[in-house]
Amino acid sequence: MDAVMAAPDAPPPAVVFVSAGASHSVALLSGNMLCSWGRGEDGQLGHGDAEDRLVPTVLSGFDAPGITLVICGADHTTAYSEDEQQVYSWGWGDFGRLGHGNSSDVFTPQPVKALQGLKIKQIACGDSHCLAVTMDAEVHSWGRNQNGQLGLGTSEDSLLPQKIQAFQGVCVKMIAAGAEHTAAVTEDGDLYGWGWGRYGNLGLGDRNDRPIPEKVSAVGGEKMMLVACGWRHTITISSSGSLYTYGWSKYGQLGHGDFEDHLVPHKVEALKDSTISQISGGWRHTMALTSEGKLYGWGWNKFGQVGVGDNEDHCSPVQVHLPEEQKVSQVACGWRHTLALTEKKNVFSWGRGTSGQLGHGEIVDRNTPMIIDAISPDGPGCKKLESSTTIPFAAKVWVSPSERYALVPDENVPKSGEAPGNGADVNVPENDVKRMRVRS
Template structure:
């Protein structure tokens, strides 16, 4: 068999990627979260044929939905979609991968699933969120669901709520997002990565200019 290099777990399903970039899923599929075009459970890994011509570079599993990012920057989602967490622009469950559309200039670099919502981080350092939002977990300053990606202004350089720093072009932000299963926390770009010999760079927690009513900060050491 193929050597697996990536693995991610949903609530009752598992996603894996082989060294060749092939995507496999197995487990529970009542809502189509395995992506095989049906709602059948699988006890052993099955290749997702809909993405057989693509090389998968990242994966993430939500409670009952799945997200996969291909090496050419295309993002796909499938599974339970009651709150729009798949990001396909509707609220119907998807049993096959559906492409998630972003503005043309926003190429996705990373994806992370929460319980019923999803976050994406782009190469331009912007954070997008969609899915369940009635507890404010999308970070948009409102309590509504979204079924397509919407930029989080306060955490994104291209968002009107972000304070742009003079040094931001010279010192890149760290690029990591992570969502806890409880939907209560998200890890987003907050610190600057210093270049060798650069003593002026620092992560002081104020770089993203996040309104305290929208996002509560806590320091996480790397």
């Protein structure tokens, strides 16, 4: 790998936005620079190979101008070039989650041709499906759809983006994607849910799936402004800055002081005196940011992903303290790790680090925030970034589904009386191996 050096007196590129996947992370920097690090097994880092990266590494061959969005799915990544009006995607391609019309893996950023020319406002990526909201408030979805999470009225996967017809005449403001469910808020403040609903994560008062978007009525008359999805729970912020959560809570990820599921939105009373400005959902943990820049976390904490100095699950919000009490401007949850961007443009990470997703040059878990040197102005390595120098990005690097077989076990509803918190769960990937490869 080459090293990208800033001029001696030039300030390092500033981080604009961060995103986290199952075991990888990405950052958009000023100057149209994109970095990625962590697990690269499925090409989700975009460097043209399947290698892990332990520190932020620049996608040196990706020169699409005007990148404004970059979002991680579980094992894939998407980006949007405003100048080109083009969405790009790369990584694990099963179920058509890349939107390229097939299920092949892609190891370098490739254009999603079906979305070319659309002005995109927001992109959301779940475990195996993606959605995009256009400036005209239309919603397109693609990828896995076994529980109706695409909102198309069917349970068939879609290898190409399709418009959600149920939103015809409805101005969608933003969308959020979980493992197998989706949520949206409209410009009018209405909240919608669809897809897999077994834990009440759609907010509709039952545990049924929905193949098309359905309005959530039980929000006490409040208008909703923002929404985020964890793996199987949902988080939303009202116009007054109140925080509501619903869905699965085996690990306390709803923040209500217990481990009980909620089938409709329920206010997080512990933060009732704070104005919540941003939210993010991990696999089984939740983070919330206040308008004052204070960060809170709760839920599953086996790897320290809540960031409060221990490895115990927390069923109520606990404040995360950064060095010098730096104010946080953005937070992003991965499956088992968390990223935070501060007002000083420093990036901190904590949680699971076994694939290098924390960006510290090691494979160690952390239960308190640690600065990522390479992309933080207060980090000693901030003027030196690694850069991938692999094959030309114009060349497509595909791996067909026949060469790789994904095995993702289903998860059963917890039995009544099952122990909460860090109790046994056969589907928690202890060693982070989530698939088996079968070579034909």
